Amino acid sequence: MDEIEIPDSIRCEFEEKGGIAGIMESLPDDRKVEDFVSVARALSDPMRLRVLFALSMQPMCVCLLVAMTGYAYSKMSYHLSVLKESGLVCSRQEGNYLIYYLTDHGKKLVEWIETF
Amino acid sequence: MDEIEIPDSIRCEFEEKGGIAGIMESLPDDRKVEDFVSVARALSDPMRLRVLFALSMQPMCVCLLVAMTGYAYSKMSYHLSVLKESGLVCSRQEGNYLIYYLTDHGKKLVEWIETF
DNA sequence: CCAACGTTTCAACAATTTTTGAAACAATAG
DNA sequence: CTATTGTTTCAAAAATTGTTGAAACGTTGG
Structure with missing residues (x-):
């Protein structure tokens, strides 16, 4: 998987975190994101x-x-x-x-x- | 000034706060509002x-x-x-x-x- | 019942934001 | 120098959001 070229300065840290899959798993779940976005939109005027x-x-x-x-x-x-x-x-x-x-x-x- | 009809349940508290003018003065200033709105817009996706x-x-x-x-x-x-x-x-x-x-x-x- | 008042809803329109794909740019490799 | 790679920029199109005024709604007062 994860077969992209990325610069050395971030590659190591990135792989320790489990690559793309690892990072994506640590992201807030869709429900949380949608809730927060709805609040942010309300505040954006x-x-x-x-x-x-x-x-x-x-x-x-x-x-x-x-x-x-x-x-x-x-x-x-x-x-x-x-x-x-x-x-x-x-x-x-x-x-x-x-x-x-x-x-x-x-x-x-x-x-x-x-x-x- | 402030010559609008408003219901009793909020009139008293409202007048204590200085009416429309009083409330508006306590609102965050335009700069703060604009700064926050710009951040909120960025987060709204x-x-x-x-x-x-x-x-x-x-x-x-x-x-x-x-x-x-x-x-x-x-x-x-x-x-x-x-x-x-x-x-x-x-x-x-x-x-x-x-x-x-x-x-x-x-x-x-x-x-x-x-x-x- | 009817009229008045405070508010929402709606549809047409205007404005803004987002998406798209092509072209441009800047840095590196050969 | 040229070709390649990673990225931005741009303009046109699509999508979304905000505005407007008229009509509708629900509540109250007569």
């Missing part, structure tokens, strides 16, 4: 990141987030759905209002980002 | 995440990453450039080979992801 931080200060209805950002409802709704699908936020209904707030996962993540 | 982890095990030439992933050179090169632009990896030339490895920032990030 400036406004979504700000919304996440705003919600870490307190739960908010959509109208508040709309007022804060100047976004249209439909736009905010889209971004909230991305955050929701990644498991970082969830919502509860209160009368006419939908109140968004961080999940435990979301809270942990914000703390974690703050130490970064 | 499964193969880039795997490459990052692979490089955390040892430096590798592009040909090794190509062999590991089955990607075309040009494709791998593109993804490496995304990782490079976000400051997570860098490269050194060794003869004909380009060896990619994690920056300090990249190493710190991988450790940080592992605790997640």
Whole structure:
């Protein structure tokens, strides 16, 4: 197997690690990768990141987030759905209002980002 | 200012925090947001995440990453450039080979992801 | 019941990101 | 110098993501 030419400076270390197969086995499994990627995607937009931080200060209805950002409802709704699908936020209904707030996962993540 | 209707359950806490203006002031500044978003974008692809982890095990030439992933050179090169632009990896030339490895920032990030 | 309000959904469109394959480049070997 | 090898760059095409405005939905108040 593993019959590629690679420079000496990495060959030895590489073979000790079991070559391609060895390295690939030590990689995080697909589920972990997909979960993390979904979170990373959710965080990869400036406004979504700000919304996440705003919600870490307190739960908010959509109208508040709309007022804060100047976004249209439909736009905010889209971004909230991305955050929701990644498991970082969830919502509860209160009368006419939908109140968004961080999940435990979301809270942990914000703390974690703050130490970064 | 702040003349929007918001539900009672959040109004009080919201006003204590200084309303919209107060919340917005406590948000991370634009530079921090942009930096973090650039890293999040780099991590928001499964193969880039795997490459990052692979490089955390040892430096590798592009040909090794190509062999590991089955990607075309040009494709791998593109993804490496995304990782490079976000400051997570860098490269050194060794003869004909380009060896990619994690920056300090990249190493710190991988450790940080592992605790997640 | 009806009207108003806060919100989501949808489809068309725009913008951005990713993939592809060919061509270019830089370093080495002959 | 030429040929080869490892890699990047580029432009065109494909895929994905984000935006927009209108319509629909669910809840409340009259």
